[in-house]
Amino acid sequence: MQWHRPLSFAIEGDQAATGTIMIQNFKVDQARTFGAVLVLGVEAKTAFGDPYRQETTKDGTPKWVAQLAVEFRAFGRPQRELINLGLISEKDPGEGLVPGTPVELLDFEIGVMERKSREGQVTGVQVWYRAGSIRSTAATGQARQRPVEAAS
Numbered sequence: 001m002q003w004h005r006p007l008s009f010a011i012e013g014d015q016a017a018t019g020t021i022m023i024q025n026f027k028v029d030q031a032r033t034f035g036a037v038l039v040l041g042v043e044a045k046t047a048f049g050d051p052y053r054q055e056t057t058k059d060g061t062p063k064w065v066a067q068l069a070v071e072f073r074a075f076g077r078p079q080r081e082l083i084n085l086g087l088i089s090e091k092d093p094g095e096g097l098v099p100g101t102p103v104e105l106l107d108f109e110i111g112v113m114e115r116k117s118r119e120g121q122v123t124g125v126q127v128w129y130r131a132g133s134i135r136s137t138a139a140t141g142q143a144r145q146r147p148v149e150a151a152s
Contacts, residue, residue: 036071042094086130107132
């Protein structure tokens with residue numbers, strides 16, 4: 001994972017009594033972070049250990065995973081990366097989206113949590129992405145394909 005990406009976000013979640021921030025979820029400004037976001041596909045998220053059962057939330061809403069190709073600028077040069085985006089929806093959020101469709105991520109968040117060993121020692125972090133929904137920007141002509149601000 002590359003951390004030199006210029007993310008624009010707002011911190012959400014609790015702060016410890018000491019005043020330090022407990023890293024949790026961050027709202028991401030897609031337009032300021034990525035020059036392009038293209039959907040490659042959307043699939044049902046399968047339950048761990050059972051590739052035939054779709055994972056659901058506690059209330060039974062199905063979970064989905066969208067694979068996206070994103071472009072951003074780092075050190076003045078365009079960089080590209082594939083990311084998996086978690087979605088929760090009663091119906092397939094990728095319905096009607098063909099591979100390569102530019103999309104907007106609504107309520108886009110990045111999450112960071114500590115990865116620990118069996119002994120409880122922090123060994124790194126796990127990063128994940130999620131959104132409330134995705135929608136095509138090709139149909140509305142609002143594709144967010146503008147240059148991303150360079151990192152300072």
